[in-house]
Amino acid sequence: DAGVTQSPTHLIKTRGQQVTLRCSPKSGHDTVSWYQQALGQGPQFIFQYYEEEERQRGNFPDRFSGHQFPNYSSELNVNALLLGESALYICASCGGGGTGGNQPQHFGDGTRLSIL
Amino acid sequence: SQQGEEDPQALSIQEGENATMNCSYKTSINNLQWYRQNSGRGLVHLILIRSNEREKHSGRLRVTLDTSKKSSSLLITASRAADTASYFCASGSARQLTFGSGTQLTVLP
Numbered sequence: 701d702a703g704v705t706q707s708p709t710h711l712i713k714t715r716g717q718q719v720t721l722r723c724s725p726k727s728g729h730d731t732v733s734w735y736q737q738a739l740g741q742g743p744q745f746i747f748q749y750y751e752e753e754e755r756q757r758g759n760f761p762d763r764f765s766g767h768q769f770p771n772y773s774s775e776l777n778v779n780a781l782l783l784g785e786s787a788l789y790i791c792a793s794c795g796g797g798g799t800g801g802n803q804p805q806h807f808g809d810g811t812r813l814s815i816l
Numbered sequence: 817s818q819q820g821e822e823d824p825q826a827l828s829i830q831e832g833e834n835a836t837m838n839c840s841y842k843t844s845i846n847n848l849q850w851y852r853q854n855s856g857r858g859l860v861h862l863i864l865i866r867s868n869e870r871e872k873h874s875g876r877l878r879v880t881l882d883t884s885k886k887s888s889s890l891l892i893t894a895s896r897a898a899d900t901a902s903y904f905c906a907s908g909s910a911r912q913l914t915f916g917s918g919t920q921l922t923v924l925p
Contacts, residue, residue, distance in 0.1 A: 704858070733913070742904050742915035743859070756911040790858055794910070803910060804849060807858035 702727060704793050704808035712814045713781050719813060721776045725793030726806045732774040733805065734766060737788040749774050786815045822905060822919040830924050835892045837919040839905030840885075846909065848881055848888050853902045853918075862890075862903075895923045 705724045713719050725732050731750045735743035745758035749768035763779045776789060792805040823838045841848065847866045851859040865872045865881045865888065872879045878891040892899055902918045 731910075735915075742917050743913075745908075745912050745914065748911055758912065788856075792859075792913075804861035804864055805913065807851075807860070809856075809858040812856070 704729075704791055704806050706789075706791050706808040706811050708811055709809070710812045710814075712816060714816050715781055715783055717781050718777065718779045719781060721789050721791075721811045721813070723774045723776070723791030723793075723808060725772050725774070725791075726795075729793035729795045729806065730772050731794050731796075732768060732772065733792045733794075734774070734776045735790045735792065736760075736785070737790055737810070739787070743790055746776070781815050783815050786813060788812050822903070822916045824919060825917070826920045826922070828922040828924065829895055831895060831897055833895055835895050835899070835921055835923070837890045837903050837921070839888045839890070839916050841888075841905070841907050841916075842886065843907075845883070845907040847907070848879075849906045849913070850877075850879060850888075850890050851904045851906060851915075853904065855901075859904065892921075895921075897923050897925045899923045 703726050707722045733748040734746040737743040746760050747754050748756040752768045765777045768774045788810040790810040792807045794803050794805045821840050829835055845867055847864050849864045850862045852862050853859045863874045863877055863879050865879050876893045881888045900923050902920050904915045904918045906913045906915045908914045
């Protein structure tokens with residue numbers, strides 16, 4: 701049973717470029733969340749997707765956008781990259797529409813994004 | 817911004833010793849979760865404690881929760897070198913988890 705998978709594992713971009721990161725949730729999960737984790741910090745919530753719509757968003761600018769496909773996989777898009785956005789971008793999934801408040805999330809290993 | 821803070825930021829112990837990490841949070845919670853992260857990897861869920869629980873055990877892990885003080889602690893007993901990792905507490909709802917800044921635990925063989 702595959703867990704949460706993310707691609708690519710590493711990526712190098714230059715300031716001002718655009719990037720797309722991909723996530724496949726754990727089998728049976730229908731809700732996907734994205735987090736940004738700067739070095740030495742805890743993950744920061746970006747947004748959550750359910751039923752192909754963004755239903756919760758953290759404190760991130762509109763340059764961060766996402767998409768969820770009918771098979772529950774998801775993409776994170778970031779436009780006009782800034783140097784300070786070098787980080788590990790982690791995807792997490794859960795099932796049941798994420799309505800079970802006591803349901804833990806399952807995390808992928810993330811995409812390490814470096815911005816030069 | 818982070819919901820809470822872990823204390824200490826870093827902890828170094830010998831194999832076999834116990835490790836205790838503390839977490840403080842700011843808002844009321846339904847539950848509090850602890851996660852572990854090995855270097856460069858994703859987070860692994862360790863344990864969840866509900867707001868109406870005061871203590872919970874899972875193997876060598878013991879978690880306590882004091883909602884009056886908005887704090888939680890994670891105890892790892894009989895530590896092993898393989899326990900070396902960062903440990904995070906997280907609170908929030910099914911729609912959004914807010915993490916603390918983490919404790920880096922190093923267990924020396």
